[in-house]
Amino acid sequence: MTGRASNGMLAPTTPRAGEPLLSRVERVRRREGRVRTEHVTLAHGGGGKAMRDLIDDVILGELGQRDHGELEDQARTPLEELSSRGDRLAFTTDSYVVTPLFFPGGDIGRLAVNGTVNDLAVSGAIPLHLSLGLILEEGLPIDDLRRVMRSVRAAAEIARVRIVTGDTKVVARGAADKLFINTSGVGVMRRGISPSIRGACPGDYVITNGFIGDHGAAILAARGELALETTVESDTRALGGLIGELVGACEVHAMRDATRGGLATVLNELALGSDVHVYVDERAVPVRDEVRGMCELLGLDPLYLANEGNVVFVVAEDSVTRAMELLRAHPHGAGAAVLGRVSASPEGMVTLRTQLGGERVLDMLVGDQLPRIC
């Protein structure tokens, strides 16, 4: 971890014959803490020994960062390390409150790393450092927290980012729902790369890397309230690598990850942000059969379901063939598709060519998608 003092706080714990009392107490006081309770209690947020043990044992321990030494209150990063990789800093933050904490394809920890990494990556930045803010509800099983932390560690390794600072709070039962995570992230923007939500131009193509709706469908099923059985898994994954390849080889005018609000919402943000018309062919939109099935059953539209590993790229006409080749060759580009095209007017609108061959406006989602019977 960057900027950590390493004062060698770890000490042996076995008793020694003839050791003076003061020295013995001091030695035990400094020895590695362990959390022995099964659940998080308010004591773990009190700022004392219990909290220190929780941080050392469960959080830093599972993150594989326990041996990094005593923590400073902030991460410190040499500017040269950053400026050697680009010319601007990208900084973002996001909070994760998903229910349930664990779901097919991932958990809140993996989501919290990948989501913030992707928010950096779609700016054209190389994601580097993350913060990890935890809000724990009294009663959260310690094992669940360990599992989430292991998942954070694994996701950060895959995404090649480091957790450089963090914070932990415990709140009374009912004041939060089990576990909330906030991650902020910094990355360095590659020189000369400036995709922007305002960057789509008439003639550009709109493409995506993967199937849509997997995350939303997986979460809906995992909540169990609808009594649905499905094998759909969340698509949560870090897309920094895939995006890096694309921006390195293609003229990418705009990028955004299609998370909450789904594909339809991102397309509308593009149309509004760039003041252009986006024309999309519904038949080109990649949707898995099970996601479709769930949507048909519940009266939902996959275009509004959340994703966690899906990016919409707007690329120049000259670049579209190359971009599609790169996407299809990448493990995260299995569902890559050309969705549609940008034109000048009507500005700020998205038109969907339906699978039947008709056309309609594709608007943003109002409120929340709820199962309907009509």
Next chain:
Amino acid sequence: MCLGIPGQIVELVDETKKLALVSVGGVKRTVNVACIVDDAHPASGLVGTWVLVHVGFAMSRIDAAEAEKTLALLEELGEVQAELQAMADGERA
């Protein structure tokens, strides 16, 4: 208020309570089959049957032969139109 979707029964869950597992595009849900079971159509023969699902109830068996007939009519309509178009093109040529 009529969202109904075809699904295929893949498993009989509880014969007395008339519950069966139905698959819609691979997603499965237990539904009540009381409305499609009678003396002539016992629950024991349900697996494989296509049904119309509405709010957790199988409300009708889907008649594949009738579906075929509807589609055949549409097929025919397209063919007739293509022939007429060909004739019209021929006259113009």
Next chain:
Amino acid sequence: MKFVDEFRDPTHAAALVREIGERVATLGRSPSRPLKIMEVCGGHTHSIFKYGIEQMLPPSIELVHGPGCPVCVLPVGRVDDAVKIAETPGVLFATYGDAIRVPGSRGSLLDAKAKGADVRTVYSPLDSLALARKNPDKRVVFFGLGFETTAPSTALTVLEAEASGVDNYFVFSNHITILPTIKAILDAPDLSIDGFIGPGHVTMVIGVAAYGFIADTYGKPFVIAGFEPLDVLQSLAMVVEQIARGEAKIENQYRRVVREGGNAVAQDAIERVFELRPHFEWRGLGTIEHSGLTFREPYARFDAEKAFAIRTVPVADPEQCQCGDVLKGVIKPWECKVFGTACTPAVPIGACMVSSEGACAAYYQYGRVSTSARAEARRELKVVR
């Protein structure tokens, strides 16, 4: 997906659109004096907008979006009752997602939930009964909504609750029936409908014969239709064909699902549990006789109206709201004074702007853009394969 994808095929759709166009052309109608065809059921309205069917049709056909959206016709007073029940301490209120945002005079169920009421969204009445079993210390109330398609599922769930002795389960019945509604439309003095697309899933329950009077007494073509877009287009073609031939009869396009006699088990379940109310209020349409379902005496203990002493006070629609005229097809949604300004899906005044099958929400979401600009864009779209 079987029995789904085949009925969304664009080639067949194009053939049907052409067929309809050629047939309509022989009728001497024009955009200023169009053939008016009403789809009674909101499910059809939803399909028409979702697939962009309306703009594929020739301009001399006008689709009139009927009152078959049970959420849209739910009067303000009944929404207030639902909110009142939901706010009662110790109540768990279960509803279909459709109804949760419908505004009453003191807010919606979603507002009640935000203020602390335990309001849950369910997919099936069976799920609401499961909630009752899981929460024996609560009174679980299910918001029973819908036409004859949905009423059997509520009735069968009540029968199951009775059989298994669940005594903390109640239903706030707002079930309604389709025939008096169609009759009310046909009896309207300003009726200008030339033919009807009939509700396929209601008919799956009640059977085909019930509609005879529409053709016999009122002389209007009526085609029972499925909900996939090709079903809708084929049914439109059948209505147009009847009109062209000067006929008026009841036809069944949706034979793969709808049997002549309907579904006997479902009919029995409704008959056992429910009876017709003398009259029931509909938003926009006023009071219609014998159009609502309430509990028969042996099942009265499940009746939330009795358990919670509900005395519905009729509440006038908001003054600016013209949902009633929209529901009757007297005005188009965009002709309403508040359409798209004071009344939007985000801040709805009337129920037609809430439900996804409400005509106003459908027009707002899907309808408002000029066709020429889209045609331009389509020419430019060359998909890379």
